[in-house]
Amino acid sequence: MKRIVTLDMLRGYALVCIMLDHMPLSIMRNLTLANFTVFDAAELFVLLSGFLVGMVWIKVEARQGRRAAQWRFLKRAYEVWLALIIGAVLLALLSRLLFELKLNHTAVWFQYARWIIENPAGYIATVALMWMQPNLLDVLALYVLLILTAPVTVPFLLRMPFTAMAVSVGIWWLSGPLNTLIPNQREQQGLLFNPFGWQLLFFIGVALGAFRSQIMPVLRQRSGVLTGVSVSILLFGLAIIVCWRIGEPAKPAADMLKLVYGSIDKWSLDGLRLISILAASWLVTVPLAPAFEWMANTELGRALSEIGRGGLWSFVTCVLLSIWGDALDMTVPEGGMGFLLRLGIDAWVIIALWVSSALWLRRDQWMGRFRALLTR
Template structure:
C-alpha cells in the first residue's frame, strides 16, 4: 500500500466529531445543522466507516512494510490503549455527572446520562463496566470501536488480498441480525446500543475502500450527470432528506407518507444499522466523494484545516467531546436553558476541541524537532 493519505478522511472525521458533540447536548440549536437532520444516517456512520478506512490504511501499510505479525501486534496494542482510555473517560464522566447533578435542579443528570444503574448497584456496574457491558450515554462508540478493532487481525490478511470474500462474509454476518436477532448482551438483560454484529459491515466497507484507494483506477470517467449509480444515489439521498425533514412537521409527514409506506419503512433501527440507514450513508458517501474530489482548494481553508486537525486526533477529541457534553448541559441548565446560553456552550465546546487539537499538533511537532536535534 502507498503512503498517500486522502485529506478528506481527516476532514470528515473531524466534522463527524463536531456533529457527535453537538448532537449529544440536549436542545442544542446547532444540532439542527448536523447530518442526522437531512437523512436516515448520522455522524455515527461517518465515524465507524472512516474508522475502518483509517485502520486498514494504517495497519495495511505496517503489514506491507514489517509483516502481518507486527501489524496484528500493533492492532492488539491499540485495542489495549482504547480499553484503558474508555475506562478512564467513563470514570471522569461519572464524576462530572455526579457533581453536575448536585447543582442542577431542572433535571436529573444521572438519569439523563444513564447512570442510575450505577447508583442502584455500584459493584455490579463496575464489573459490567470492565466487561464493556455497562456503557452510559455518550460512551457507546468507543466500545464498538474496540470490538471492531479486536476482530481486525482476523480479517486484515484476507482484506488485503481477497476483499470480495471479506465483504461476502461480512454481509452474511450482518444478515444474522434480522434473521436471528444476534447482538451482544449488556447489563440488566439489555443489548449493545451499537450492535457490533451489524455495524461491523460498515467498518469492513470502510476498510475495503481503503484497500481500493491504494490501487490504480481508470481516470477516464463519463460525465458526472450521466453516471447511473450517482444519479440513483443522489435521488435516494434527496428522498431520504425530504422524509427526514418532514418529521419536524407531523402533519406534512402524514400527508406525504401513506400508511403502507410507513409500515414498510419504520422503525429505522440505529442499533441494528437498518438497511435504510446503511444505504443512505453509502449513497451519501458516494455522492460526496464524487462531488468533492481530493485536492480541491477548499481543503486549504482555515475551517477545513481545523476539522482536518481534529480528525487526525480523533480519539483524543472524541473523548474530550464526551466530557464536554454533560458540562455544556449543566451550564445550559444553570443559565436557564436560554438560546444564547445554549449556543454559547456549543461554540465554546467546539473552540476547546479545536484548541486541544492544535495543542496535540504542536506537541507532535515539538517531539519531532527534539528527535532531529538528538540525532
C-alpha cells in the same frame, strides 16, 4: 503515510456533530448531519475509521509484514478499550461534580454518578468487561470489538475480498438474533450498537481503504450513473426527514415512503442508513471532491482537521464537553437572550474541543518546554 486532509476534516466534523447531538437544548444541534439525512455522525465516524484501518494496514504490511500489522491493531484495540474505561470514569465523575454543583443534565444516565462513588471498583469492572457501556461512549465498545477482530478479518478480506464481503453481508442480515447472544446489562441482551450490524459498514470502509486504487477506476467509469443514484438516495432520505419534521399533516406521504424503506433502525444499522452513507461518501469523494478539498484548507477546515487527528483524545473530550454543555444549557432561560446564550455555549464547546485537540497534537512541544523550565 501522507494524510488526507479531507478525511481528517470529516472525522473532526463527525465528532462535532456527535457532541452537539448529545446536547438536547443545543441551538446548533439543528444543523448537524442528522437533520438532513437518515443517518448521522455515527455512520460517518465508523466508515471513516474502517477506511483508515484499510489504508494503514496496507502500508504497515507492505513495509513491515503481516505480523506487524496484526500486532499494531491488537495494540490499537487495547488503546480503545482503555479509552473506554478512562472515558467512563471521567464521564461519571464529571456527572457527579455537576450534580454536586446543582447543575442538572440529561446527556448521561444519572446512575453513573452514583455508582462511581458508591461502588467504584464494580463500576470500573463492569465497564472493563463491557457488561455495561455508558451511553455516549457505547460506540467505543463497538470499536473495540471491530478492531479486535481485524488481525483475522482484514487478512481474510485482503485474500478473498468477495467471499469476505458476502460473509459480512450474511452476518449483517442475521445481526438481530446474533446480538442477543452477547451477555449484557440491558434487558434486551446485546450491545446497543449491534456489532454484527455495524461490522458491515466498518468492513466496507476497510475494503475501500485497502483497495481504493483498484476500486475507484472501475467506479469512475460509471460516475454519472452512480452520482445520479446517490443524489436520488439522499433526496429520498431528505423527503423522509421533512415528513418527520412536518408531523401529522405529512403522515400520508410518510406512510407512502415507509412502504419503500420499511423501518429505520440505527442500532442494528438498517439498509437505508447503510446505502445513504455510502451514497453521501460517493458524492464527497468524486463530484464534490474539489469543494471538500477547498474546505479542508480553510481556517475552519484546518480546525476540524485537528479535531479529527486528535483520535481517541478528541472523542473522549467531545463526550465530556457534551455533558458540560448540556448542563450549562439547562441553566439558560427561555426567550431571545436564552437563544443567544445557548448559541454561545455551542460555540464555546466547539472551540474548547478544538483547543483541547490542538494541545494534544502539540503535546511533545509544550511538554518539552515545560520539562525544560523545570530543569533550569
